[in-house]
Amino acid sequence: MDNLLEIKDLTYKKNQKIILDKINLELQPGKIVALLGENGAGKTTLMRIIAGMAKNYQGSVTLLNETKEAMRKAHLSFTDGLTGFGDSTKIQDIVHFYQVIYTDFDDEQFDQLRSFMKLDLNMRLSHLSKGMREKLIIALTFSRKADLYLLDEPFSGIDAMARKKIINSIILWKADQATILISDHFVNEIATMLDEVVVIKDKTVLTHQSTEAIRTNNLSIEEYYEGLYLKEDE
């Protein structure tokens, strides 16, 4: 099958310091993929590069045969924590902004997600709890019809019950051919929806495995992940 995303020999430096070192990664369409790694491993940085927000890297990032940032952006949905919006901005103003900026923004889909997340259009950003803010980000992200969704620790402030409901629904919201790359520290909770796991360590991709292969070795995703870190640290 043709790859959706192809990253070749990606190296990224910030202030002379290497943050990511010779990353190679290929993702196929229709997969839900976890991006795992300890704090500071480079998960956010990798997503920002794929999303075209961090530039000046070495190597290549190709999404649906497009390598230029502006062209890649049209195929992916990544909400960078609502940066740029002032505290007094109402949810409805943010939605309006999305409607104007993104031609693939689906109003009906947003309405459904908003009611599912119990978000009030008149609420201002400053009045949202951490979890409500994350729910808004998830709703906005999935209201776009994209080929690749990048979710950077989307659930850290969302309570366990809502998290389970959202995780179960994500599979229903996404188009069959769309791929989701999701970073999270609660590995077991997202395990049931995952097709593949990518682990970043020492600034590069340590492994990329299908969850099926991990399970045939009688390991949970968490055991597999922790085992990798322990082995490497010995």
Ligand SMILES: Nc1ncnc2c1ncn2[C@@H]1O[C@H](COP(=O)(O)OP(=O)(O)OP(=O)(O)O)[C@@H](O)[C@H]1O
């Ligand atoms: N603006 C910046 N300037 C310099 N270094 C940075 C900057 N942002 C991140 N870094 C460094 O890049 C590395 C990767 O950070 P990144 O935020 O991508 O990690 P992460 O895997 O997303 O971590 P976490 O799980 O804590 O969110 C870290 O060593 C961090 O110190």
